Amino acid sequence: MATRMTRQRQLVLDAVRARCDHPSADDIYLDVRQKDPRISRGTIYRNLMILVEQGAIVHVRVPAADRYDLRLDFHCHMFCTGCGAVEDAPIPYQQEWDERAAAGTGYAVTRHRTIFEGLCPACLAKAAESAPTN
């Protein structure tokens, strides 16, 4: 199962790398569409899956939809419950937790995923506007 670098796959990879906001499959579809109006959603999904398997990009799961990330190292994410924005968190990945969790459960722990939830600064400002601090 040798894998080929097709024009479409390259476009998908480029599109993920061109964004820093952890796009969803459909974001990628819309971006790639601009460069190749004939590409199909099936191709986007297939290629995202293949690129994740190959380790070229990473899969981030947040409430609402799957997102993709160009950063390959383990790291935590912020998720805005207001607008759905996703960004990297300024919190170090705690590898020793994987060992502790493994020791405590008997699991062969590969990694952990941490997502912080809350309102991003923009949504906070919007909330303050509509419901001012009386």
Next chain:
Amino acid sequence: MATRMTRQRQLVLDAVRARCDHPSADDIYLDVRQKDPRISRGTIYRNLMILVEQGAIVHVRVPAADRYDLRLDFHCHMFCTGCGAVEDAPIPYQQEWDERAAAGTGYAVTRHRTIFEGLCPACLAKAAESAPTN
């Protein structure tokens, strides 16, 4: 919007509480079906959503599907990438991280969710069987 405790809602709540394996909506549907063969999936979804809003149960998002949890305090989860099992992790919830993430990003952080991924003991044993250590 006063909320009523109907027979169906009680059945859904009981079903979540009766399980310790973090059931999916469909698991609950199948369980409740045994006690009330006329309940519909729509009712299950509606009630799970309402119970989560009310804070009676908690929503856990893992790769594959949404799960529900009777434990209301913040805690981490283990997810088996082999069989999809979910269980509580023996790792303390680090509240100070929420503050650190908030300080570093300007988010109003509510909480974080951490999921450890790996193979559970049962899947590990199965894997060892089919691919013995030569």
Next chain:
DNA sequence: ATGGGTGCAAAGTGTTTGCAAGTAT
């Protein structure tokens, strides 16, 4: 009594897949 809740079935999302034709290697 009355407005929230229910069952049912249809409609949505987001994602996957079968197939014949196209193309990277």
Next chain:
DNA sequence: ATACTTGCAAACACTTTGCACCCAT
């Protein structure tokens, strides 16, 4: 040349919703 990929559309799994009837308060 060969078998991996593609576009398309149909199929899927999971979840939400519109509607008329029902029942907890």
